[in-house]
Amino acid sequence: MTLARRSLLAAPAILLALPARAQDAWPSRPIRMILPYAAGGATDVIGRLVADRLSQRLPQRVVMENRTGAGGAIGSSFVAKAPGDGHTLLFHNIGHAVTKAIYPQLDYDPAADLKAVSIVAESPMVLLVPPNSPHRTLADFVAFARANPEKLTYGSTGGGGALQLVSLLFLRAAGIKMTEIPYRGGAPAALDLAAGTLDMLYDAGLTAFGLARGGRARALAISGPSRSPVMPDVPTMAESGFPDATFMVWQAVLAPASTPDALVARIQAEVAAVLAEPTTRTRLAELGAERLVGNSPAEAQAFVAAEMAKWAVILREAGVRAG
Template sequence: MANHQGLSRRAVLGAAALAPAAAWAEESWPSRPIRMVLPYSAGGATDVIGRLIADRMSQRLPQRVVLENRTGAGGSIGASFVAKSAGDGHTLLFHNIGHAVTRAIYPTLDYDPAKDLTAVTIVAESPMVLLVPPGSPYRTLADLVAAAKAAPGRLTYGSTGGGGALQLVSLLFLRAAGVEMQEVPYRGGAPAALDLANGSLTMLYDAGLTGFALAMGERARALAISGPARSPVMPEVPTMAELGYPDATFMVWQAILAPATTPAPVQARIQQEVAAVLAEPAVRQRLAELGAERVVGNTPTEAQAFVIEEMTRWEAILRNAGARGG
């Protein structure tokens, strides 16, 4: 009995000691420059959005937020670095939907994306646009689906592979429509768009901003948008759901993540700072220009629940498709 009481007393004292430590961690953050790792190369949409957030946070905080590109293996190299870093809020990860598929694409990871990293907040979501060449005989999505069913595996679509957005949204559409197409790999969306414009590809999904630009410049024809609602940029383009494929609804998202050992008060403080940045009118306008149709900034609990749900969804899709990383 005495031993039990002693254990209980030590547990209470331990909890009491942890509370001031957590409060100190929150109050002292940031005590040095913050490294925000971006696991992709510079110049892409995720990189541009990440730099926007880092720059604005640097202006709000007493320490700078430095964006660092650590590329390779579909984003897993940069993510692994952050997962193994100290959970003190000074090393963060700026990732996108690729985080949700890493386990399915690279089954021999040296970290667990679901357990070793935690989402602090979702930043924004953007739709994709389904495009065909400007001279394509397919003027509607129904035309494209009918042609694909008539010639299984003969039509082509552009993809960056490795669980990237172009591959994910294409697989989602093919599954929803019940058709097969041949995947043509590219190192980036730009060369794929060039091949689409000259008629070398049957179909390509592109990010909302650049996809609409291609269509408005008559270098492609937009058949559908993957978002849940029509875009004000080209309101005449219907959604996948309107055309009978609600299961092909897809939004690319970006998120800020931290090592799972990061104390909850520090996570909450980071989320509050990001939410304040996202509330700035100039930031919201710039995100809209970059194709973001929904600015989020939710809590760590909400963000992590969303990411786990996305992992479950995409791992099932990719497992059925037999997708693997290079």
């Protein structure tokens, strides 16, 4: 039985084991779930789905609120300084693990001032090349890049976003150097890739496979640990010879560090119950989430800490800092 499955099955038991006082006192008013990015992105859509399902379970509504800026630091800072009463939560993604490394002059400490409640979901990304690219396998692409340092280009949104992180991880694993081309979003980068003016782009599985099937890109590898049922002919990074380039975008619910452990456990139990719902699982799968987690606060906190340590090294080696 997988860790994610055990976590989801354990949720009702955790809920029943909590003291009655902790269960009865929360929530006493609407819950604000802060998302530190603009509306419309994958994390926003997944967060709103979770918030909506929580609203159906709880006696008070869960209202999603977008507070953008500084790579997610603005919204995260707001939650870090909020009272730890369970009425202000943060819905963040992998960007939470890199904020401190990229923005060293923060007015809060991502590791000390926020605690992970639960990891919600994980999704792979797909390495794409133009449809007219001469490279038909990842091995061919890497061989050319090694022989031509910095000649090839890749698209990135910078700021410690998923596009930048997965690209840096791949470059590190493959031992190659490419030229980063900044974009305001993945859509304009995809247009340049289709036109052949960009040599490589990672994209979320849901949209990447659409580009490949539509003939606007060629998929060379998927970053997840297993092949996707959507396009099972696309190999994983490990199968292509680069296991260290395995990468999953994750989302998590976090709370102010001052939130009592019993209350954090109650919130986690509700999140895990939502993720166990068949309708929620179906909808998240449609959004490209290949693994639903719902793990315990301790497991989530350990996972986030490991991610922070890993990305601090990678970003330092790449010389990535804000501005």
